Amino acid sequence: MPPAPDPDSRPNDLHLAFTATPVAIRDSLQRMLTLPPLCGLSEDGRGMAELVLAEVLNNVAEHAYANRPGPVTVSIGQTPQGLRCVIVDQGRAMPGHALPEGRLPGSLGPALEDLPEGGFGWHLIRSLTQGLSYTRVDGCNRLQFLLP
Template structure:
């Protein structure tokens, strides 16, 4: 039986910008390479993190604040990847993350909602999703059931 390979904790930090999400995803997936994630697992990481990071860039730092940092910590544990995303942007409305309910897609194309799919995807693909405002920081924590040992 092969021995379990654990990835050391690593961090990715970017400054909020139009290219920040792309840069962060590239660094995150590069850091996960030793785990040899299959295509589906890598896709799950990429979708969940792209949605979370795009929300930060668009809503926490809506004016493209060049000083807006986004820090991601990735910890590999037996039950998957534990990710913490911290920013110093605007607080989520009412201090809570959106419910993430599925949008009604059974409507005419012109009546389709423009947004609202991101939190549904995050909550559908990730486990143990939580948000809290700590001082002047937003903390999003989640677990992805990939690379579980």
């Protein structure tokens, strides 16, 4: 299920396909960080990229594939604006075929110990990326964003 070749792909673009399991995600993230274009980032830039990619890929494993193995591809390319990232999987569609809002609970919301697990990842993803978009085409989810 690799994505179609990107006509704008450059030699230092990264294209990686793996199975969306917790161990494979962790191993693939570590590998991505050692390859261009991620290896050329500052320590802070690599940390931000790792955080966003980990949130996205763990969501794929946990929600799109409901904790069962499934293929995922990651493509990352350098642009003048930052890193263009595209994540493609064949798991379940996002609810309502739309990205979660990712809002944090308000100050008058429930006490910290009463908050549900999760739900903060999309706030983080939205806060650290630009141009975040989601499409579902031919049984595939495609998430695209820019890491400035």
